[in-house]
Amino acid sequence: MDLSSFSHGQIQSKLWLCERLEKYIPKNAKVLILGGWYNTLGFLLASRNRGKIGHITSIDLNYDCKAIADKICEGFMIQPNVMISNVTADANLFDCMGYDVVINCSPEHMDTNNWFNNIKPWTLTCIQTSNVISDDPVWDIKNPNPNLNTFKSKYPMHRIYEAKSKTLQYNDWGYDRYMLIGLR
Numbered sequence: 001m002d003l004s005s006f007s008h009g010q011i012q013s014k015l016w017l018c019e020r021l022e023k024y025i026p027k028n029a030k031v032l033i034l035g036g037w038y039n040t041l042g043f044l045l046a047s048r049n050r051g052k053i054g055h056i057t058s059i060d061l062n063y064d065c066k067a068i069a070d071k072i073c074e075g076f077m078i079q080p081n082v083m084i085s086n087v088t089a090d091a092n093l094f095d096c097m098g099y100d101v102v103i104n105c106s107p108e109h110m111d112t113n114n115w116f117n118n119i120k121p122w123t124l125t126c127i128q129t130s131n132v133i134s135d136d137p138v139w140d141i142k143n144p145n146p147n148l149n150t151f152k153s154k155y156p157m158h159r160i161y162e163a164k165s166k167t168l169q170y171n172d173w174g175y176d177r178y179m180l181i182g183l184r
Helices: 008-024 040-048 063-072 146-152
Strands: 029-034 053-060 085-089 101-103 124-130 159-170 173-183
Touching: 008 040, 008 101, 008 124, 008 173, 029 040, 040 053, 040 063, 040 085, 053 063, 053 159, 063 085, 146 159, 146 173
Parallel strands: 029 053, 029 101, 053 085, 101 124
Antiparallel strands: 124 173, 159 173
8 A cells, every 4th residue: 555645745635626626516416536546535525525426436547546445435335325436447448428527636647638538528627736747656757747837738628617726845845736627
């Protein structure tokens, strides 16, 4: 298990997403999280929005993430009212139709933007990334976003509700987190 999924920056970014996105989510929404890792975001959304969100599906390419995501989200997976499902799949090939909200907090780790093209137009979409540019395999940056304008141009929306930046600073090192919320 990679405990960096629970790092300060990861949790602060996901809480920021919840705070900003929740006001746009329609009642009984079907939410899809692409690249969900251990699905801490699904856990946070479900915890904060009981009765508002109908179902959350989180997908991640890494098969090893599913068992941990299932354990973290276990309380929301109990029958008969399963609120969260964790699935092993490729975000670039996943059928995003039928979802009211699509979230991707890791586009910088994906080789292509095919996942974005698979989202039905006019779907509420939230994308988060960072301005980290590094060849270090720890960061696994395949699709960098050096600034907010570059990020916005990669993911054109029919309507943008929010295009924000948040700085995460740690002593002598830090980075910016970018977020787009809008209608794909």
